[in-house]
Amino acid sequence: MDVLEVNAKTTHEAIEKALAEMGVSRDEVRITILNEGKSGGIFGIGAEDARVRVERLMAEPVPSSDVAVVATETLQKLLTLLEVEGVVSPAVYPDESSEQPTAPVAFNIEGDDLGILIGRRGQTLAALQYVLRLIVGHKTETWVPIIVDAEGYKERRHEALKALALRMADHVKTRGSPFTLEPMPPYERRIVHLALADNPAVYTESIGEGESRKVVIRPKHPSSGPRGNSISNDQRSTVSNQWGNSLGQRSNTPGQWGNTQSQRGNYSRPRRQPPNY
Amino acid sequence: MKDLVEYIAKSIVNAPDAVKVTEEQDEQGIILKLQVADEDKGRVIGKQGRIAEAMRTLIRVKAAKKGTKATLEIL
Numbered sequence: 001m002d003v004l005e006v007n008a009k010t011t012h013e014a015i016e017k018a019l020a021e022m023g024v025s026r027d028e029v030r031i032t033i034l035n036e037g038k039s040g041g042i043f044g045i046g047a048e049d050a051r052v053r054v055e056r057l058m059a060e061p062v063p064s065s066d067v068a069v070v071a072t073e074t075l076q077k078l079l080t081l082l083e084v085e086g087v088v089s090p091a092v093y094p095d096e097s098s099e100q101p102t103a104p105v106a107f108n109i110e111g112d113d114l115g116i117l118i119g120r121r122g123q124t125l126a127a128l129q130y131v132l133r134l135i136v137g138h139k140t141e142t143w144v145p146i147i148v149d150a151e152g153y154k155e156r157r158h159e160a161l162k163a164l165a166l167r168m169a170d171h172v173k174t175r176g177s178p179f180t181l182e183p184m185p186p187y188e189r190r191i192v193h194l195a196l197a198d199n200p201a202v203y204t205e206s207i208g209e210g211e212s213r214k215v216v217i218r219p220k221h222p223s224s225g226p227r228g229n230s231i232s233n234d235q236r237s238t239v240s241n242q243w244g245n246s247l248g249q250r251s252n253t254p255g256q257w258g259n260t261q262s263q264r265g266n267y268s269r270p271r272r273q274p275p276n277y
Numbered sequence: 278m279k280d281l282v283e284y285i286a287k288s289i290v291n292a293p294d295a296v297k298v299t300e301e302q303d304e305q306g307i308i309l310k311l312q313v314a315d316e317d318k319g320r321v322i323g324k325q326g327r328i329a330e331a332m333r334t335l336i337r338v339k340a341a342k343k344g345t346k347a348t349l350e351i352l
Contacts, residue, residue: 074288081281082339116338127334134328135288 002056007049010037018054030055067144068105071136075107075148078132086111091149104145114150122157125150126185158191165195168217173201178218183208189215278339278347282309285332290317306346309336313351321351 004022008014011033019026032053040047068090075088091108109117118125129148137143149155164181172179181192189206192215196204202217279300287293295314300307313321322329333349340347 077284078281078335081284082335083342084338116341119334119338124334124338127331130327130331131285131335135285138289 005053007051011050011052014050014052024056028057030057067136067140067142070139071105071146074135075132084117086114104147106147109150117150118153161188161191162195165192169196169199169202172217172219176219178216181215183212183214278307278309281339282311282332286311286313286321290320292317309347309349311351
């Protein structure tokens with residue numbers, strides 16, 4: 001059963017009913033509300049049922065392989081134009097989060113002297129990937145994540161960042177004080193956030209804007225650190241200010257750490273879930 | 278140099294025939310001037326100039342290989 005139209009008193013009920021009948025979860029379907037429904041007047045006169053259409057979304061192997069073909073050709077063309085000699089081969093990108101509905105199309109470029117293609121902190125590689133996504137997106141009129149790696153740079157970086165994140169989390173746990181990593185591009189911050197997402201002792205957040213945005217690893221229970229009592233009280237108030245102030249009120253107690261910039265970052269964005277990459 | 282910008286621009290605009298790239302040389306290096314249809318300007322500049330910046334980054338790679346510098350202007 002791939003499409004189902006269901007009537008019920010409210011749209012919510014109708015959707016629940018349809019999902020139950022089809023035996024699928026909400027992310028696997030597209031929901032169209034055909035009629036919002038009306039509750040009607042006295043005695044329910046003029047009431048209308050809500051009506052929704054629920055369609056099961058197909059896994060789309062066909063378009064995604066089209067994308068792979070177009071992407072391969074485009075990437076090869078770009079490399080030729082850049083006069084970079086490299087062999088493009090498909091790759092599997094390690095990504096722990098399987099939230100994405102479509103698997104990324106990933107490439108690895110092998111060749112001599114690809115340092116120039118990677119650029120400082122992978123900047124050139126990021127530009128190449130961005131342009132490739134744009135072109136493929138324009139040509140195929142779909143959006144599939146494409147990942148371009150060169151000589152396994154990103155994969156190495158991924159492992160290195162994970163190791164760094166775990167090491168620093170340990171450090172934060174034993175010291176009881178936060179640690180700020182150096183500025184990183186979004187996908188690298190994401191790796192750190194994901195690596196520590198389930199860590200019982202610490203949580204992560206990003207502060208700063210643009211190029212200088214960086215990850216801070218903070219202890220979940222600041223008072224359990226080996227510091228003195230007065231400090232941990234301050235810490236507790238800082239933490240509760242951060243958590244309670246997502247509406248943007250300025251806290252009266254200045255944070256113990258965190259300059260004005262990190263404060264701004266904190267209350268303009270509610271903390272975690274989903275994390276700010 | 279020209280062909281790279283031309284290829285990228287033509288691949289992301291709605292009116293590829295309106296894409297024109299000219300190449301000039303001065304003592305600073307190569308200057309590339311990109312012209313597109315008015316309605317496509319946003320497509321080659323991008324939010325916060327992100328697309329233009331990505332093209333510049335790629336141009337720099339190619340220029341560096343030739344031992345020169347290159348700039349991209351969008352007209």
